[in-house]
Amino acid sequence: LGYSSIKIGLPTELATETRYLDYYISYILAVQKKYGDGRILPLCIMTSNDTHEKTMQLLNVNNYFGMRKSQVTVVIQGQGVPALADNNAKFVLAEDNPSKLVTKPHGHGDIHSLLYKNQVAKKWKDKGIKWLCLFQDT
Numbered sequence: 001l002g003y004s005s006i007k008i009g010l011p012t013e014l015a016t017e018t019r020y021l022d023y024y025i026s027y028i029l030a031v032q033k034k035y036g037d038g039r040i041l042p043l044c045i046m047t048s049n050d051t052h053e054k055t056m057q058l059l060n061v062n063n064y065f066g067m068r069k070s071q072v073t074v075v076i077q078g079q080g081v082p083a084l085a086d087n088n089a090k091f092v093l094a095e096d097n098p099s100k101l102v103t104k105p106h107g108h109g110d111i112h113s114l115l116y117k118n119q120v121a122k123k124w125k126d127k128g129i130k131w132l133c134l135f136q137d138t
Contacts, residue, residue, distance in 0.1 A: 006054045008045075021045075021058060024135070025065040042129070044073045044120050048105035052076050075114040077105045108136045 003010055008024075011017040018026075025043065032041040047055045055074065059065070064072060080103035083092040092102040111134065115121040124132070 006051045006058065008051075008055060009058050019058070021055075022062065022065045025067050029066055039128075040068065040071055042071050042073065042124060042127075043067065044075060044111075044115065046075050046077060046108075046111045046114060048077045048080070050105070073118070073120050075111075075118045075120065077110050077114065079103055080105045 008021045009019050012020055012023045028041050028043055032039070045055060052074070059072065059074075083102045083104045084090065085092045094100040094102055121132075
């Protein structure tokens with residue numbers, strides 16, 4: 001992509017340069033206003049060790065794009081899985097330490113176990129939330 005920061009910080013288009021995270025939050029807040037009947041709709045963001053700090057900085061600098069801080073839950077993926085160098089499943093080794101494996105985040109499917117492990121799904125269920133919508137940034 002030629003972009004050196006987090007994907008959720010990319011602009012959705014060039015006219016307004018609205019970032020993906022702002023776009024997602026604006027959409028959730030619009031649905032909340034129109035259909036929420038006074039209820040607050042939550043947002044859970046999955047980050048990795050590589051993206052967590054920048055995601056939190058983006059949220060904080062932009063005052064959570066109008067969402068209440070308490071509406072947003074951020075879950076962090078674990079250490080990840082070994083990175084593969086090729087189709088023969090050769091592991092990628094660290095350049096500075098050839099006895100250390102390079103790891104990558106698990107990917108989008110990790111959100112399901114993180115919602116369970118961090119009790120996000122239980123908290124939402126206890127608040128009466130019956131439906132969940134999952135979307136990914138790329």
